[in-house]
Amino acid sequence: MQTKLSRRDFLKLSGATAGGLFLFSKPIGMNLARGTRPFSLHKPIGETPTICCFCAVGCGAIVAAQDGRVVNLEGDPDHPISQGSLCSKGIALAQLNTVDGEINSRRLQKVRYRAPGSPVWEEKSWHWAIEQIARRIKGMRDKYLITADGEGRTVNRLEAIASLGGAALDNEECSLIVKAMRALGLVYIEHQARI
Ligand code: SF4
Structure with missing residues (x-):
């Protein structure tokens, strides 16, 4: 039976193998130790899974941050929807926080x-x-609410306001927005993705 190895499983296995080699091969360990300074393995960088906020696809990303700045962002291979891929908008997600190593001051x-x-x-x-x-x-x-048409039939429609949804809205948000707009009587309801 073929076993599927996830990215995380692979990293764990690689780490365990490298650790085993280091522990049990004394000459290699001694050579590595000679002439090097001790360093901490506990760096303040952690990987955090997140969801791209740019559209309703909801691709998964893994973000690494240090001192409040994003230092790396990549697609999450374990994510069931995107399986490691990100489009050009998604890969630029890091810029919401950091541009050229500095906090993005242009974000409103x-x-x-x-x-x-x-x-x-x-x-x-x-x-x-x-x-x-x-x-x-x-x-x-x-x-501007129009309560009846020219033949006296109740219509309760509002033609003076239009609603335009954005690509960052997910299905549930779109459903709620359409319900709210219909309740107000709007008939011009559109979405950015259809324009
Ligand atoms: S990576 Fe692209 S396709 Fe995926 S959620 Fe973000 S914007 Fe949408």
Whole structure:
């Protein structure tokens, strides 16, 4: 019967074999020890499995970080969906955190708002942004909801707002968004991947 060896199994086996050779072959161990300085095997770098956030495929990646910076990122061969592969967006995932060894200072972490006609971007809180979105949706719906068509049939549709989903949304998020938009009466519901 053929046994399938995963990447992790392979690394464990290689480590055990190398350790065995080191322990039991005294001359090799002595030669290695001679003229070298002791070093710690406990480096602060750990591999952490993660999921790519860029689209709903959800490929698996293994990320290694040191001092808060990503030092390596690669596809996870043990992941059941992607089996070690990442597309060009996925392989650039590390840049969310680190660019050329430094924390990516260009990543926006706060709300930026530019009022209509204004050339200035203002920094706002998440609370402010969510309240604004809710107020504007309600205002548009109150003003533009079409309750009946030309023949008096109830339609309750809102043509003044459109919804555009993004590729990072997964199935469950898309399902909830469509339910919420339909409840508001939207008819123009699209997704970035279909454009
Ligand atoms: S963006 Fe690419 S790597 Fe990331 S989940 Fe989608 S297909 Fe996978």
